Amino acid sequence: MTSRAWALLLIYIVVLVALVKPLGGYMARVYDDEPTWLSRLLGPVERALYRLFGVDPRHEMTWRQYAVAVIAFSAAGLAFLYGLERLQQAFALNPDHLAAVPTFVAFNTAISFVTNTNWQAYGGETTMTYLTQAVGLATQNFISAAAGMAVMVALIRGIRGRQVHTLGNFWADLTRTTLYILMPLALAFALVLVSQGVVQTFHGAVTATPLAADSLQQIARGPAASQIAIKQLGTNGGGFFNSNSAVPFENPTPLTNFLECVAILLIPAALCYTFGKMVKDTRQGWALLAAMMILLFPVTGFAMWAEQHQAPAVAAVAAVAPGPNLEGKEQRFGVPESALWATATTAASNGSVDAMHDSFTPLGGATPLWMMMLGEVSFGGVGSGLYGMLAFVLVAVFVSGLMVGRTPEYLGKKIGAYEMKMASIAVLITGALILVGTAIAVATPLGRAGATNPGAHGFSQILYAFTSGANNNGSAFAGVGAAQDFYALAVGIVMWFGRFFVIVPILALAGSLAAKQKVPAGAGTLPTHTPLFIVMLVGTVVLVGALNFLPALALGPIVEHLTALAR
Numbered sequence: 001m002t003s004r005a006w007a008l009l010l011i012y013i014v015v016l017v018a019l020v021k022p023l024g025g026y027m028a029r030v031y032d033d034e035p036t037w038l039s040r041l042l043g044p045v046e047r048a049l050y051r052l053f054g055v056d057p058r059h060e061m062t063w064r065q066y067a068v069a070v071i072a073f074s075a076a077g078l079a080f081l082y083g084l085e086r087l088q089q090a091f092a093l094n095p096d097h098l099a100a101v102p103t104f105v106a107f108n109t110a111i112s113f114v115t116n117t118n119w120q121a122y123g124g125e126t127t128m129t130y131l132t133q134a135v136g137l138a139t140q141n142f143i144s145a146a147a148g149m150a151v152m153v154a155l156i157r158g159i160r161g162r163q164v165h166t167l168g169n170f171w172a173d174l175t176r177t178t179l180y181i182l183m184p185l186a187l188a189f190a191l192v193l194v195s196q197g198v199v200q201t202f203h204g205a206v207t208a209t210p211l212a213a214d215s216l217q218q219i220a221r222g223p224a225a226s227q228i229a230i231k232q233l234g235t236n237g238g239g240f241f242n243s244n245s246a247v248p249f250e251n252p253t254p255l256t257n258f259l260e261c262v263a264i265l266l267i268p269a270a271l272c273y274t275f276g277k278m279v280k281d282t283r284q285g286w287a288l289l290a291a292m293m294i295l296l297f298p299v300t301g302f303a304m305w306a307e308q309h310q311a312p313a314v315a316a317v318a319a320v321a322p323g324p325n326l327e328g329k330e331q332r333f334g335v336p337e338s339a340l341w342a343t344a345t346t347a348a349s350n351g352s353v354d355a356m357h358d359s360f361t362p363l364g365g366a367t368p369l370w371m372m373m374l375g376e377v378s379f380g381g382v383g384s385g386l387y388g389m390l391a392f393v394l395v396a397v398f399v400s401g402l403m404v405g406r407t408p409e410y411l412g413k414k415i416g417a418y419e420m421k422m423a424s425i426a427v428l429i430t431g432a433l434i435l436v437g438t439a440i441a442v443a444t445p446l447g448r449a450g451a452t453n454p455g456a457h458g459f460s461q462i463l464y465a466f467t468s469g470a471n472n473n474g475s476a477f478a479g480v481g482a483a484q485d486f487y488a489l490a491v492g493i494v495m496w497f498g499r500f501f502v503i504v505p506i507l508a509l510a511g512s513l514a515a516k517q518k519v520p521a522g523a524g525t526l527p528t529h530t531p532l533f534i535v536m537l538v539g540t541v542v543l544v545g546a547l548n549f550l551p552a553l554a555l556g557p558i559v560e561h562l563t564a565l566a567r
Helices: 003-031 039-053 063-086 103-114 130-160 170-195 224-233 254-278 282-307 335-347 362-373 384-404 417-443 445-449 455-470 485-514 531-566
Strands: 206-208 217-219
Touching: 003 170, 003 254, 003 282, 003 335, 039 170, 063 103, 063 130, 063 170, 063 485, 103 130, 103 485, 130 170, 130 224, 130 254, 130 384, 130 485, 170 224, 170 254, 224 254, 254 282, 254 335, 254 384, 282 335, 282 362, 282 384, 282 531, 335 362, 362 455, 362 531, 384 417, 384 485, 384 531, 417 445, 417 455, 417 485, 417 531, 445 485, 455 485, 455 531
Parallel strands: none
Antiparallel strands: 206 217
């Protein structure tokens, strides 16, 4: 760790924590339907939308109705986006005359953006028209993020509810999230990005003459800034351009790099405070935030340290000067910024990149893998990270209760067998999808053919692909043939189940907790805001991740690192 790396990490933490309380308090007021500084401006728009779509925001839904609404809404978005991709050549805003997207790639992309994954098996500027990017992909960036946040607030209502059978109205939660939170933040951030040089235009590509070549070069452009803003704030991650945030048109300066990296964690971090405000105990929110930071920032420091060392094979070449591992990194950013982004984006279910993870050292590349394998709960996606962490909280509370022989409680609610079943499904389903998907891929010729490297690194590429898909992250080692039919189909299926096989048990959990009577805290009640419980929670998350994935990591990045040292 260099002094520059320490300074970057410290400044990043300070800026992030400073924004948690104001944004988190604002979001709590939005979800509790309290007046905000935007109410006078956006209130008429909100009411007009309800009238247009026939929604009564006062009509409360049971958890089953809420789950059906979430899944039906997502399925409709999938069908619309798939059709738009397949027919895009017939519509306007296609100045470069791009053709229809291939069937399996369109299927994969539609699922990817609907599930807030944004795994990209295509090159954005050469595959998608402006209409598909702006109306299809960017729209899903808003509403898939809003759907995750709606599920999160439904769970909070379940925790704080007292013998009720409803969790709010999904359509109202979706509307308010999009209108009052995501759109204002994205608009302001897009203007900042444009001021720094991020491209935003509906004109086609420009022609340039390179200094060292006789032929002309076509430079792609498009409405990028509007998509980049929401891709970071909504933890979506899908870039307008193929190389994502490593492209100067998406991320031109060190300032934009820092601001985009802050935006990745901004809403997930602030939602911890939102949770504390809504359950009337802000200490609970700060405890969750502390646990997330403990899980993330030591690993970030480790990644920075690992990337300060060259790969052993490179270091053995006499002609190469000693120094950090610069392969696959943008020189205008450097090693600390690239390592910080890699861990933040995989911790937050974002998946955008400003460096190529496939070019990291074996240990450096293991860090983004590990952050995803923890279940995307530190900090996780917008909404999904918090409800995933709350599932781990219930597991930690249950284990603590077993240790002292007392019925576990969380915020006045008794945690019984049903709640533990739902929490366990939510915690373990992604691990099952990752391991089963990876096993099928490495056991079949089609799966093995998709990896560009043999041996341990090829296994890491396949493992990374399914880890990214199941956790709705979207980043990649860039060594798997993602556009091949096998991976387009397999990762697409994993993304769908990784999203909704977690949402349904979370909503079932919320419904069960909402129906319970709240009991007063007693002498034997475990405080869930103390340093002791934070350690318990962190230990639970790490233990589950280790038990699930250490054997797989041993077959991939760990053995790759040891093999390189032995040469």
